[in-house]
Amino acid sequence: MDTCEFCNGEVKHQFVRARFHFKGQTIYIDNVPAWVCSKCGEQYFDAPVYKRLEEIARHRRRIKKTISFPLAEYDSKV
Numbered sequence: 001m002d003t004c005e006f007c008n009g010e011v012k013h014q015f016v017r018a019r020f021h022f023k024g025q026t027i028y029i030d031n032v033p034a035w036v037c038s039k040c041g042e043q044y045f046d047a048p049v050y051k052r053l054e055e056i057a058r059h060r061r062r063i064k065k066t067i068s069f070p071l072a073e074y075d076s077k078v
């Protein structure tokens with residue numbers, strides 16, 4: 001993927017603090033590999049990454065610190 005499907009901006013691969021919706025809650029996960037639109041900031045995740053985000057969200061004990069929202073660390077290992 002190299003263009004944003006919303007604004008046609010350039011999409012770049014980078015590590016982000018992902019905002020992830022799970023069971024009615026918003027969870028933020030750091031250091032997630034994502035594709036980010038340089039224009040509108042829309043984040044896209046590869047399918048395996050998205051699955052991993054769901055797993056992390058489900059295992060809420062992985063959340064390490066709360067700033068003003070729950071925060072977990074992205075980890076590719078199970």
Ligand SMILES: [Zn+2]
Pocket residue numbers: 004005006007008009037038039040041042
């Ligand atoms: Zn965009």
